[in-house]
Amino acid sequence: MVKIIESKYLTSAVEPKGYPDTIWKDFAFVGRSNVGKSSMINTITNRKLLAKIANKPGKTRLINFFEIKYKIDTNSPSKAFGDEIKKEPKSPNLQTQSPEYQNHGYFGLVDLPGYGYARVSKTERDQWQKMINTFFQKRKQLSGAIVLVDIRHEPDPKDIVMIKMLQELKVNFILAATKCDKIAKNTIEGKLRRFKKEFGLTMSETDISNITEFSSLKKVGVEKILNWIMNSIFNSQTEINQSGKLIIHDKE
Numbered sequence: 001m002v003k004i005i006e007s008k009y010l011t012s013a014v015e016p017k018g019y020p021d022t023i024w025k026d027f028a029f030v031g032r033s034n035v036g037k038s039s040m041i042n043t044i045t046n047r048k049l050l051a052k053i054a055n056k057p058g059k060t061r062l063i064n065f066f067e068i069k070y071k072i073d074t075n076s077p078s079k080a081f082g083d084e085i086k087k088e089p090k091s092p093n094l095q096t097q098s099p100e101y102q103n104h105g106y107f108g109l110v111d112l113p114g115y116g117y118a119r120v121s122k123t124e125r126d127q128w129q130k131m132i133n134t135f136f137q138k139r140k141q142l143s144g145a146i147v148l149v150d151i152r153h154e155p156d157p158k159d160i161v162m163i164k165m166l167q168e169l170k171v172n173f174i175l176a177a178t179k180c181d182k183i184a185k186n187t188i189e190g191k192l193r194r195f196k197k198e199f200g201l202t203m204s205e206t207d208i209s210n211i212t213e214f215s216s217l218k219k220v221g222v223e224k225i226l227n228w229i230m231n232s233i234f235n236s237q238t239e240i241n242q243s244g245k246l247i248i249h250d251k252e
């Protein structure tokens with residue numbers, strides 16, 4: 001089981017030159033305004049006020065970066081993955097990975113502004129969309145995205161466009177159907193199947209591993225998201241060369 005030991009806010013940015021030069025993999029939260037992105041960051045890190053949330057949409061207006069230290073609960077204690085390089089960041093694109101580091105480590109969470117918020121000018125909405133698209137195109141540390149959709153709503157064309165972009169850019173993603181506390185429990189599974197079909201998620205009928213229900217209010221789906229992040233960190237696409245270096249590839 002994975003546990004979050006520490007979480008901290010790093011910085012906010014608009015353009016790539018403002019992104020932090022971190023040495024771990026990032027996971028970004030994306031979706032319509034008010035869908036629960038910032039709440040999900042607070043819920044999975046078990047912090048009330050790490051990411052700012054609001055009663056009205058359009059709260060997150062910049063790209064916010066967080067540093068997360070995790071621990072995988074096993075019996076073998078070890079040093080934290082990334083600790084040494086953190087003190088002396090000689091080579092920002094490399095991390096040392098050896099077996100004794102594998103129980104601890106760092107990853108980044110990225111809170112993005114929501115799209116589709118009607119109450120700001122079109123110019124501002126276009127700027128936000130550009131900010132989000134540029135992030136997905138340029139952030140070389142990006143390892144995956146959590147796409148949030150409100151479980152009560154019909155599939156939205158804006159979400160479909162976002163998912164298509166992620167697929168084109170080959171960004172690994174999981175779909176999280178949020179606010180599942182607001183619908184009857186016995187309707188959740190049917191909703192997930194519909195989303196899977198209508199968002200064109202290419203998975204077999206029985207495999208719903210890249211989709212989950214989620215509730216910040218009831219803390220449903222937290223482990224599923226964290227396990228998905230862990231899988232993405234350690235899956236076969238993680239490039240570890242023969243001398244034990246983990247390489248984060250530059251995006252073209």
Ligand SMILES: Nc1nc2c(ncn2[C@@H]2O[C@H](COP(=O)(O)OP(=O)(O)OP(=O)(O)O)[C@@H](O)[C@H]2O)c(=O)[nH]1
Nearest residue numbers: 033034035036037038039054058059060114215216
């Ligand atoms: N019932 C319920 N409400 C939620 C849940 N998650 C978030 N909310 C509420 O939804 C509202 C918006 O949440 P945020 O986390 O700020 O949403 P966001 O996606 O970050 O919004 P923007 O920053 O505007 O894009 C807040 O009032 C939250 O309390 C949930 O799981 N269940």
Ligand SMILES: [Mg+2]
Nearest residue numbers: 037038059060
């Ligand atoms: Mg937000």
